[in-house]
Amino acid sequence: MRFQLTEEQRALRDGVRQLLARRWDVRRAPAALDPPLAPPPGPSESPSESPSVALPELDRALWRELGAAGFFALRLPEADGGAGAGLAEAVLAFEEAGRALLPGPLVATHLxxxxxxxxxxxxxxxTAVDGPLVEWLAAADVVRGDASGAVPVRSVDPLTPLHRVPGPPSPAPPTLLAQALPPPPDPTAVLLTAAEQLGTATRVCELAVQHARTREQFGQPIGAFQAVKHLCADMLVRAETARAAVYAAAVTGDPVDVAAARLLADEAAVRGARDCLQVHGGMGFTWESEVHLHLKRAWLRAxxxxxxxxxxxxxAADLTA
Incomplete structure (x- = not known):
């Protein structure tokens, strides 16, 4: 099986990257990154579930520009106004979105x-109800799933507002347990999330290498130190391993392959962002650095x-079948 990108796929990837570079830069979004402080919760409100939580706004103009570029209609047939592309092409587009930390309910709108x-x-x-959490509920025109009673919660990612959907008031009786379980997740949604995580894993590896080459200590770049070399090498190995798994799952579409890809991509994104933060040191926690934002988004996607x-x-079920 060949995983070489075709000329058309490379052009698609480059086109999405150029669009996002021109239209969205996470480092130039101070309003989104530093929202006004919300007033403290009232006496009857939970500190983590307060209606006064400050929520970032979705850039509707950017959303329409993504639509005009075919981002959401990528897999629709040409007869229906889409590009007639496949899952592999969608994975490439979402990888670039993850690399750029593009905000918004991308997966739900695409699906x-x-x-x-x-x-x-x-x-x-x-947007869609994803377990107990809903991303971008206040900004959505259509919500898939039951979001009744959802309350805003403070999100670890300042670029992704969250609402929590209340669970059942009491544990379901054993006879109703099967009915209470949520339906299995859509494998396409799982894979597109993995593609976003792959984008983060790739980007944080690039950021770590760039910093290691330019930051000097004791008269030499910190990349010359063995510990930093090992961090960067491990990040690259995890990212490329995840890339092979995500691309393979995009070709086969098999739910088992998708599950493996998601696990590897989650690990590559979260551990890669943490290691990148280590390479940057305290500088990585500052608002002008995008490193900590990648870590927070990777946590949220996971x-x-x-x-x-x-x-x-x-x-496990596939291995023991």
């Missing part, structure tokens, strides 16, 4: 492009459905 009017063109913002224990259970 709704063929069924929700306006989603394909970016005129309609679609909590989406289809990762962690769910992927491990699917792989």
């Amino acid at each position: 709704a492009a063929g069924t929700v009017p306006g989603a394909a063109t970016g005129e309609t913002v679609v 909590r989406r459905r289809g990762g962690g224990a769910e992927s491990e259970e699917l792989l």
